[in-house]
Amino acid sequence: MQWLVTGGAGFIGSHLVDRIVDAGDSVKVLDDLSSGRLEFLAHHEGNERVAFVKVDLRDLEATAPHFEGVDRVVHLAANPDIRLGTRVTDTDLQHGTVATYNVLESMRRHGVAEIAFASSSVVYGEDAPLPTPEDHGPCIPISLYGASKAAGEGLIGAYVGTFGFRAWVFRFANIIGARGTHGVIFDFIHKLRATPDNLEVLGDGRQEKSYMLVEDCVDAMMHIIGQHNVPFTLMNLGTEDTCSVRRIAEIVIDVVGVNAGISYTGGDRGWAGDIPRARLAIDRLVASGFQPSAASEAAVRQTAELLLREILAEHD
Amino acid sequence: MQWLVTGGAGFIGSHLVDRIVDAGDSVKVLDDLSSGRLEFLAHHEGNERVAFVKVDLRDLEATAPHFEGVDRVVHLAANPDIRLGTRVTDTDLQHGTVATYNVLESMRRHGVAEIAFASSSVVYGEDAPLPTPEDHGPCIPISLYGASKAAGEGLIGAYVGTFGFRAWVFRFANIIGARGTHGVIFDFIHKLRATPDNLEVLGDGRQEKSYMLVEDCVDAMMHIIGQHNVPFTLMNLGTEDTCSVRRIAEIVIDVVGVNAGISYTGGDRGWAGDIPRARLAIDRLVASGFQPSAASEAAVRQTAELLLREILAEHD
Numbered sequence: 001m002q003w004l005v006t007g008g009a010g011f012i013g014s015h016l017v018d019r020i021v022d023a024g025d026s027v028k029v030l031d032d033l034s035s036g037r038l039e040f041l042a043h044h045e046g047n048e049r050v051a052f053v054k055v056d057l058r059d060l061e062a063t064a065p066h067f068e069g070v071d072r073v074v075h076l077a078a079n080p081d082i083r084l085g086t087r088v089t090d091t092d093l094q095h096g097t098v099a100t101y102n103v104l105e106s107m108r109r110h111g112v113a114e115i116a117f118a119s120s121s122v123v124y125g126e127d128a129p130l131p132t133p134e135d136h137g138p139c140i141p142i143s144l145y146g147a148s149k150a151a152g153e154g155l156i157g158a159y160v161g162t163f164g165f166r167a168w169v170f171r172f173a174n175i176i177g178a179r180g181t182h183g184v185i186f187d188f189i190h191k192l193r194a195t196p197d198n199l200e201v202l203g204d205g206r207q208e209k210s211y212m213l214v215e216d217c218v219d220a221m222m223h224i225i226g227q228h229n230v231p232f233t234l235m236n237l238g239t240e241d242t243c244s245v246r247r248i249a250e251i252v253i254d255v256v257g258v259n260a261g262i263s264y265t266g267g268d269r270g271w272a273g274d275i276p277r278a279r280l281a282i283d284r285l286v287a288s289g290f291q292p293s294a295a296s297e298a299a300v301r302q303t304a305e306l307l308l309r310e311i312l313a314e315h316d
Numbered sequence: 317m318q319w320l321v322t323g324g325a326g327f328i329g330s331h332l333v334d335r336i337v338d339a340g341d342s343v344k345v346l347d348d349l350s351s352g353r354l355e356f357l358a359h360h361e362g363n364e365r366v367a368f369v370k371v372d373l374r375d376l377e378a379t380a381p382h383f384e385g386v387d388r389v390v391h392l393a394a395n396p397d398i399r400l401g402t403r404v405t406d407t408d409l410q411h412g413t414v415a416t417y418n419v420l421e422s423m424r425r426h427g428v429a430e431i432a433f434a435s436s437s438v439v440y441g442e443d444a445p446l447p448t449p450e451d452h453g454p455c456i457p458i459s460l461y462g463a464s465k466a467a468g469e470g471l472i473g474a475y476v477g478t479f480g481f482r483a484w485v486f487r488f489a490n491i492i493g494a495r496g497t498h499g500v501i502f503d504f505i506h507k508l509r510a511t512p513d514n515l516e517v518l519g520d521g522r523q524e525k526s527y528m529l530v531e532d533c534v535d536a537m538m539h540i541i542g543q544h545n546v547p548f549t550l551m552n553l554g555t556e557d558t559c560s561v562r563r564i565a566e567i568v569i570d571v572v573g574v575n576a577g578i579s580y581t582g583g584d585r586g587w588a589g590d591i592p593r594a595r596l597a598i599d600r601l602v603a604s605g606f607q608p609s610a611a612s613e614a615a616v617r618q619t620a621e622l623l624l625r626e627i628l629a630e631h632d
Contacts, residue, residue, distance in 0.1 A: 086478055089424070093417050097467060101409050108405070125473060137453020138550055141470050142477020151413060151467035154457050157441060161458020162402055162589040234454055273478040 003027040004070040004112075006057060006103060007077030009036030011179050012118065016074060016218045017041060021049060023222065030066060032056050034095075035080050040179050057099035064106040072114040074221070075103050078148070080182050082122065083271050085144030096148025097155070104159045116168040116225050119153050121210075121238065121278050122146035123171060131281035134171070134234050143273035153234075160232045168225050173238030173280050176303040177214035178310065184245065185303050188252040189311055196258040202270035205246035205262070209278045210238040211296040213303070223290045235288075238280035243296040245270075251297070255304040319343040320386040320428075322373060322419060323393030325352030327495050328434065332390060332534045333357060337365060339538065346382060348372050350411075351396050356495050373415035380422040388430040390537070391419050394464070396498050398438065399587050401460030412464025413471070420475045432484040432541050435469050437526075437554065437594050438462035439487060447597035450487070450550050459589030469550075476548045484541050489554030489596050492619040493530030494626065500561065501619050504568040505627055512574040518586035521562035521578070525594040526554040527612040529619070539606045551604075554596035559612040561586075567613070571620040 003020050007013040008029030013036065020027045026049040029041065033054055044050040057063050057077055067073070079095045100117070107115065124132045125140040141147050159165040180186050192199055220237050246262070253260045269276045282292075294302065319336050323329040324345030329352065336343045342365040345357065349370055360366040369382050373393055383389070395411045416433070423431065440448045441456040457463050475481040496502050508515055536553050562578070569576045585592045598608075610618065 085474070089421055090417070093414070093471075097413060098409070101406070105405055123470075126477070135453050137451050137455060139453060139455065139470075140473035140476075140548060140550070142473055144471070144474045144478065147467070147470035147474040150470035151463070154439075154455075154463035154466035155409075155460070157456035157458055158401070158460045158463040158589065160456075161442070162460065164588075232456060234456070272480075273474065 001025045002069055002071045003074065004030060004067065005074045005076060006030045007036060009033060009038060009040055009052070010076060011080070011181055012175055012214055012217060013076045014040035014179055015214045016076070016221065017044065017050065019218050019222050021047065025049070028053065028066065028070065030055050030057065030063070031077065035181050057102050058094050060102040060105060063102050064109050067106040067110040067112050070110065070112045073103065073107055073112060074116045075100060076118045078118070079145065082143050082145040082273070086272055089144055092144040092148035096145070097151040100152040100155050104155055107165070108159065108163055113165050115156060115165060116170065116221060117152055117156055119149045119169050119171045120146065121171055121173050121236070121280050122275055123150045123153065126275045130277060130279045132279065133281040134236055134284060142275065157232065166231050168233045168235070170221060171234070171236045171280065172217065173210040173212045173278070175214050175217045176211050176299055178306040180303065180307055184248055185252060185300060186307055188249060189256060189304065189308055192253065192256045192258055192260060197260055199249055199253060199260045199262050201245055201249050201262055201264050203245065203265060203267050205249065205264050206244060207269060207274070207276045208242045208244045210242050210280060211299045212237060212239050212292055213294050213299045216292040216294065220285060220290050224288060227288065235284050236280035236282050237285060238282050239292045239296050239299065240282060241296045242279050243300050247297065248300050251301050252304045255301065255308055317341045318385060318387045319390065320346060320383065321390045321392060322346045323352060325349060325354060325357055325368070326392060326396070327497055328491055328530055328533060329392045330356035330495055331530045332392070332537065333360065333366065335534050335538050337363065341365070344369065344382065344386065346371050346373065346379070347393065351497050373418050374410050376418040376421060379418050380425050383422040383426040383428050386426065386428045389419065389423055389428060390432045391416060392434045394434070395461065398459050398461040398589070402588055405460055408460040408464035412461070413467040416468040416471050420471055423481070424475065424479055429481050431472060431481060432486065432537060433468055433472055435465045435485050435487045436462065437487055437489050437552070437596050438591055439466045439469065442591045446593060446595045448595065449597040450552055450600060458591065473548065482547050484549045484551070486537060487550070487552045487596065488533065489526040489528045489594070491530050491533045492527050492615055494622040496619065496623055500564055501568060501616060502623055504565060505572060505620065505624055508568065508572045508574055508576060513576055515565055515569060515576045515578050517561055517565050517578055517580050519561065519581060519583050521565065521580050522560060523585060523590070523592045524558045524560045526558050526596060527615045528553060528555050528608055529610050529615045532608040532610065536601060536606050540604060543604065551600050552596035552598055553601060554598050555608045555612050555615065556598060557612045558595050559616050563613065564616050567617050568620045571617065571624055
């Protein structure tokens with residue numbers, strides 16, 4: 001089978017490419033390398049089952065030809081920095097919504113009908129019950145990143161309903177692990193390297209979210225994609241527990257091995273549009289026969305260790 | 317108060333402008349006249365409280381300056397033809413999603429924080445329980461029109477959550493009445509004028525939806541806007557009953573006064589992406605103290621009579 005993975009040189013994408021190769025399939029990676037890195041795919045160099053194309057998904061005419069001969073698309077490409085939307089308001093529209101339309105339209109032009117999409121827990125907004133099931137409504141995101149994910153889900157629904165596509169939409173918890181290029185753990189390590197005696201935490205530290213290892217995330221996707229016999233599958237991907245930002249700060253300080261105090265900027269959230277508390281109901285995932293290997297706190301500790309190693313290696 | 321109504325020269329927009337003028341307020345109409353018509357506003361000519369600007373909302377720089385000095389925006393502009401998305405896939409993205417972003421961004425630039433938005437029952441998709449309450453989830457639209465409305469809701473949520481906007485999002489049933497420029501009744505009248513002995517109906521005629529008079533729709537909007545003390549209000553606007561397409565065909569034949577047979581193209585829906593059955597729960601609307609004046613069938617008959625008169629007048 002010929003896969004195409006957008007954002008395949010990125011954090012989650014490069015792990016998914018590993019799994020596709022492990023499964024014996026071929027994969028074409030489309031990435032603009034804005035946050036993805038070729039080095040994340042370096043271990044596949046010389047493997048003719050892995051192809052890489054640098055392309056800007058905002059450009060439909062440049063994007064579409066690469067969908068020729070593809071059987072299945074996994075659309076992961078997006079702006080990874082949720083906070084950016086508070087300063088630059090059109091990034092998620094262009095790199096999220098418009099890019100997703102261009103991917104779907106490229107598929108339609110070339111008769112490709114299967115798509116998996118990385119949506120996010122942030123589509124649920126901030127008033128959802130916890131844990132949040134897939135059938136929660138209404139979904140009113142409070143960030144432009146969340147708006148672009150909700151828009152992507154709707155576009156995919158339209159291509160399923162209008163053009164006979166088949167889709168798997170995954171609403172991700174916070175996905176963490178090796179090759180991370182952003183996020184709270186990544187930020188904390190960098191902050192502690194700059195000022196080892198104090199870690200400044202955005203908000204009051206009581207924000208509490210679920211964390212899932214990237215390996216569990218891509219294993220779950222591979223487990224679900226192709227399994228369900230309905231045109232549209234919607235599934236939360238996460239873990240059953242949460243970890244507070246305060247606890248993450250303690251773990252990262254411990255892993256980095258510094259004697260730092262923690263100061264809080266205050267307020268119930270990191271920034272306008274941040275969702276203070278998030279936990280996904282993963283009953284559907286578990287019922288499908290998949291169980292995450294690590295809970296939130298273990299995932300956080302493991303990720304802190306891996307990212308510290310990567311960051312130290314990079315700066316050697 | 318200074319209002320700004322996008323799509324204010326259109327079917328619903330021009331009726332809303334009438335209400336705003338009745339209320340003693342001022343209104344600026346932004347419309348590209350792609351489906352709106354200046355004649356729908358002709359009765360306000362010479363009234364200095366009504367201003368008209370022809371502008372393409374896809375162009376942010378051309379749009380934004382008109383938001384200077386505005387207190388409240390009602391964003392109605394959109395492609396009105398749901399079926400078009402089956403042939404031209406980027407119309408709803410550009411005239412819906414991108415235009416909505418441009419409206420919100422124009423507001424942010426000029427410190428305008430209040431927006432009412434015309435969303436649609438089609439955001440609920442086709443598997444929703446009937447009648448469908450506002451908190452139904454997940455909302456997976458099956459048309460590109462529906463996708464653009466879902467995207468608009470998400471963008472508005474993001475501007476509320478990130479930039480302190482205040483919003484009223486209305487999910488419309490089928491809104492019908494005078495000045496209609498599209499829709500099933502409009503189509504049936506035109507078909508009967510072309511072939512008075514037979515009316516071809518798309519689908520099997522058993523599609524069944526709720527219809528609301530445009531006067532009830534704009535009265536309900538005026539009743540709700542400004543009334544609620546929460547940043548984000550979501551409300552269905554519709555009637556409590558439905559009318560089948562078969563029944564609409566009979567009513568239109570009766571109103572036009574021809575002796576036509578009815579033939580059906582077959583299938584459970586009019587086109588790919590059409591939703592065969594739709595009825596909105598209007599408990600929230602009723603609890604707010606508003607009751608529609610006409611049920612679906614009465615609204616259909618009244619509209620058929622009005623549109624026939626308009627169409628005859630136009631072709632005189």
